[in-house]
Amino acid sequence: xxxxxxxxxxxxxxLLFTQVGLAHKKSIKERKPCKRIVLxxxxxxxxxxxxxxxxxxxxxxxxxxxxxxxxxLAVFDDPMTTDNHLLxxxxxxxxxxxxxxxxxxxxxxxxxxxxxxxxxxxGTINIMGADMMDEKTRDLSVVGGTEDFFMTxxxxxxxxxxxxxxxxxxxxxxxxxxECY
Amino acid sequence: xxxxxxxxxxxxxxLLFTQVGLAHKKSIKERKPCKRIVLxxxxxxxxxxxxxxxxxxxxxxxxxxxxxxxxxLAVFDDPMTTDNHLLxxxxxxxxxxxxxxxxxxxxxxxxxxxxxxxxxxxGTINIMGADMMDEKTRDLSVVGGTEDFFMTxxxxxxxxxxxxxxxxxxxxxxxxxxECY
Amino acid sequence: xxxxxxxxxxxxxxLLFTQVGLAHKKSIKERKPCKRIVLxxxxxxxxxxxxxxxxxxxxxxxxxxxxxxxxxLAVFDDPMTTDNHLLxxxxxxxxxxxxxxxxxxxxxxxxxxxxxxxxxxxGTINIMGADMMDEKTRDLSVVGGTEDFFMTxxxxxxxxxxxxxxxxxxxxxxxxxxECY
Numbered sequence: 450x451x452x453x454x455x456x457x458x459x460x461x462x463x464l465l466f467t468q469v470g471l472a473h474k475k476s477i478k479e480r481k482p483c484k485r486i487v488l489x490x491x492x493x494x495x496x497x498x499x500x501x502x503x504x505x506x507x508x509x510x511x512x513x514x515x516x517x518x519x520x521x522l523a524v525f526d527d528p529m530t531t532d533n534h535l536l537x538x539x540x541x542x543x544x545x546x547x548x549x550x551x552x553x554x555x556x557x558x559x560x561x562x563x564x565x566x567x568x569x570x571x572g573t574i575n576i577m578g579a580d581m582m583d584e585k586t587r588d589l590s591v592v593g594g595t596e597d598f599f600m601t602x603x604x605x606x607x608x609x610x611x612x613x614x615x616x617x618x619x620x621x622x623x624x625x626x627x628e629c630y
Numbered sequence: 631x632x633x634x635x636x637x638x639x640x641x642x643x644x645l646l647f648t649q650v651g652l653a654h655k656k657s658i659k660e661r662k663p664c665k666r667i668v669l670x671x672x673x674x675x676x677x678x679x680x681x682x683x684x685x686x687x688x689x690x691x692x693x694x695x696x697x698x699x700x701x702x703l704a705v706f707d708d709p710m711t712t713d714n715h716l717l718x719x720x721x722x723x724x725x726x727x728x729x730x731x732x733x734x735x736x737x738x739x740x741x742x743x744x745x746x747x748x749x750x751x752x753g754t755i756n757i758m759g760a761d762m763m764d765e766k767t768r769d770l771s772v773v774g775g776t777e778d779f780f781m782t783x784x785x786x787x788x789x790x791x792x793x794x795x796x797x798x799x800x801x802x803x804x805x806x807x808x809e810c811y
Numbered sequence: 812x813x814x815x816x817x818x819x820x821x822x823x824x825x826l827l828f829t830q831v832g833l834a835h836k837k838s839i840k841e842r843k844p845c846k847r848i849v850l851x852x853x854x855x856x857x858x859x860x861x862x863x864x865x866x867x868x869x870x871x872x873x874x875x876x877x878x879x880x881x882x883x884l885a886v887f888d889d890p891m892t893t894d895n896h897l898l899x900x901x902x903x904x905x906x907x908x909x910x911x912x913x914x915x916x917x918x919x920x921x922x923x924x925x926x927x928x929x930x931x932x933x934g935t936i937n938i939m940g941a942d943m944m945d946e947k948t949r950d951l952s953v954v955g956g957t958e959d960f961f962m963t964x965x966x967x968x969x970x971x972x973x974x975x976x977x978x979x980x981x982x983x984x985x986x987x988x989x990e991c992y
Contacts (some may be wrong), residue, residue, distance in 0.1 A: 495695045500733070506693040508701040508729070509884070512868040514857045520870040520886040522690070524701040524739075526729050544731045544760050544851075545739055548870070550886050550906050552862070558907055560741060560922060562760035575759050575771045577954070578937050579906050579924035581665060590937045590955025592758070593771025600808060604957060627962060650973060676876045689882040690908070691916070703871070703881040705912050705920075725912050725941050726920055743941035756940050756952045773936040773939070774952025776966060781952075808895060 464553035482603065488529040488563075489610060490543050490620045494566050504528065508546075515552025522548040529563065532609050533619060541565045547580070559589060563624070565597065572596025574624065577603055582612075591626060602628040637772065663784065664810035669710040669744075671724050671801045685709065689727075692734070696733025703729040712793050714800060722746045736763050740770060741747060742806070746778065753777025755805065757786050763793075770806060783809040814902060844965060845991035850891040850925075851972060852982045854903050866890065870908075877914025880977075884910040891925065895972050895981060904925045909942070916946050925986070927959065934958025936986065938967050944974075953988060964990040 495503035505525035511518030524546050528539035545561020556579075563574040573596070586606050594601035596630030603626035610619040631788050676684035691698030705727050709720035726742020737760075742796035744755040754777070759770030775782035784807035791800040818875035857865035867887035871897050873880030890901035907923020918941075925936040935958070940951030948968050965988035972981040 467641070495693060497694065500695055503695055503733075506701045508690045508693065508697040508703055509870045512857060512870065512886075514862055514865055514868040519888075520868045520871055522703075522886075524693075524703075524729050526700075526731050526733070526737075531980075544737070546729065546731075548886050549907065550888050550908075552865075552888070554821065556906070558922075558924065560739075560758065562739065564760055564762070564849075573760055573769070573771075575773070577922065577939070578957070579926055579935055581926070583945075588935070588957035590957065592773040592937070594878040595759070595769035595771065599785070600783060602955065602962060604961070616798065676874060678875065679875055684876055687876040687882045689871045689874065689884055690828070693875060703884075705874075705884075705910050707881075707912050707914070707918075725918070727910065727912075740938065741920075743920065743943055745943070745965065754941055754952075758939070758955070771820075773954040774964065776940070776950035780966070 464530075480627065482544050482625035482627055484601075484624075484626040486624045488531060488541065488622050488624065489528055489533045490527050490622055491535045492525055492527050492618050492620075494523070494615050494617070498617070509548075510548060517553070518549045518553060519552050520548060520550070522546060525561070529622070533621070535617075535619070540567055540569070545576075556580070557582060570597045572598045572602065574598050574626075578605075580607055582609065591624065594626075598626070599630050600628070601626045601630070661808065663806035663808055665782075665805075665807040667805045669712060669722060669803050669805070670714045671708050671710055671803055672716045673706055673708050673799050673801075673804050674795050675704070675798070676717075690729075692730060698732060698734070699730045699732070700733050701729060703727060706742070709750070710803070716798075716800070721748055723752070726745070726757075735760070738763060751778045753779045755779045755782065755807075759786075761788055763790065772805065775807075778806070780811050781809070782807045782811070821931050830860070842989065844987035844989055846963075846986075848905060848986045848990040850893060850984050851895045851988065852889050852891055852984055853897045854887055854898075854980050854982075856885070856979070858978070867961050871910075873911060878916050879913055879915070880911045881914050882910060882912070882938060884908060887923070891984070895983070897979075897981070902929055902931070907938075918942070932959045936958045936960045936963065936988075940967075942969055944971065953986065956988075960988070961992050962990045963992070 492505045493503050495506040504527045508524050509522040511521035527543045529541040530537040542564045547557045547559045549557050558578045575593045582589045589605045591603035605622040608621040610621050612618045670793040673686045674684050676687040685708045689705050690703040692702035708724045710722040723745045728738045728740045730738050740757045756774045762768045770783040772784045787804040789802040791802050793799045854867045855865050866889045871884050873883035877943040889905045891903040892899040904926045909919045909921045922939045925928040937955045943949045951967045953965040968985040970983040974980045
């Protein structure tokens with residue numbers, strides 16, 4: 450009996466420290482995301498005549514500070530697809546805004562929500578951060594979520610897939626959630 | 631004595647697993663909020679002549695993309711009351727911005743702070759997310775807070791109480807905080 | 812032997828409750844930040860002719876609601892320095908937007924990213940919240956971060972260092988991170 454208690458204690462303590470360790474969330478960097486979704490955003494800018502296809506519009510024009518449309522503010526309601534084809538069935542919408550904010554190169558800043566309403570996922574993921582467009586990849590913050598993504602947090606990695614002037618751009622968004630409930 | 635140790639162990643372990651379980655925050659969905667505040671936001675749009683009453687103003691007009699003011703950007707400093715009467719004493723201010731972002735219906739996106747400065751609460755709650763106005767209820771994210779709401783996170787559920795064109799609207803905001811410190 | 816078990820149990824339980832207590836994050840307010848960085852933001856507004864020095868530009872003008880530029884929206888890419896000299900070498904950039912949002916005094920709201928790219932730090936810190944400029948200090952929320960600031964959360968305390976009309980202002984930002992990974 451005493452032997453059993455000893456063995457039980459050892460196993461129990463090992464389990465315990467593992468659990469408390471996880472609760473401390475110290476090693477989250479090395480941990481895998483609890484959920485990962487890779488999607489493509491398609492942004493088709495409104496030019497005054499393409500209202501049927503356009504999903505984004507300029508709300509305030511760029512200023513004369515530099516030659517890279519500093520201050521141009523766009524609002525969008527863009528489709529998100531699982532591959533890089535514009536006409537693939539959207540699995541989510543991205544609704545929000547971005548603006549350009551550098552005078553020496555194109556660089557932008559995003560605040561937006563991913564809105565899922567499919568059989569697979571329902572709910573929203575809220576994202577904000579800097580999009581340093583010259584970098585091959587750049588990370589923004591997932592700052593919250595609702596329903597299937599209740600209270601989530603994480604990182605979205607942007608990779609520009611194509612940038613056709615201001616008519617159309619496509620960005621791969623690699624959504625890695627590290628807090629899931 | 632041995633009996634006592636057994637009983638103690640069982641009780642202790644039960645307590646322990648409960649606690650470690652809570653620390654893991656797996657069941658947060660079923661948990662009650664640690665704090666809940668229900669308030670009404672009153673947004674009175676500036677029309678050029680109602681400066682005394684207005685608490686919100688259009689900063690950029692809607693674009694010609696669709697017929698639902700796509701891109702219209704408003705900045706607001708709206709009173710928050712505990713009931714749905716515009717003239718009730720405000721218990722907080724809501725300061726921030728919203729814009730319309732769909733071409734097929736009215737739909738908006740909010741970024742704002744609730745600012746409390748009363749005997750009951752001092753501090754701010756920071757909120758962002760999509761406001762899908764056609765839904766009966768929709769959830770935005772509480773992404774942070776200060777002072778009495780230090781580091782808080784949670785969900786705000788919007789319910790439209792009244793929408794009088796662009797002159798006045800009132801939204802019930804059901805603020806549920808799941809992380810309190 | 813039995814004595815040893817008793818002593819062990821007591822020590823173990825004390826350790827345990829401490830740890831579970833920390834995991835519960837109840838006492839975070841009294842805890843010191845896991846990282847603290849104090850920087851100065853320098854905002855030089857574009858006036859049409861100072862393109863070389865300007866780091867900020869008005870994207871939408873203030874409205875006629877009140878006399879405090881209600882609704883004025885600015886986009887910025889401001890240098891951050893460790894002391895209050897504009898010409899000190901920047902250790903980070905602050906990229907984002909602010910707008911004025913009160914009709915009875917100057918008051919603003921910020922959404923921005925701090926971008927570090929030095930030997931000391933790489934990565935971004937994402938911040939949003941109300942800047943009640945009349946208060947001596949005011950707190951905004953750190954809602955996320957990337958790379959060296961992976962998933963961080965915390966508080967940024969603003970202190971106005973100087974406010975020269977709309978040409979130039981300098982704010983001390985005391986960044987206190989309470990969640991580090």
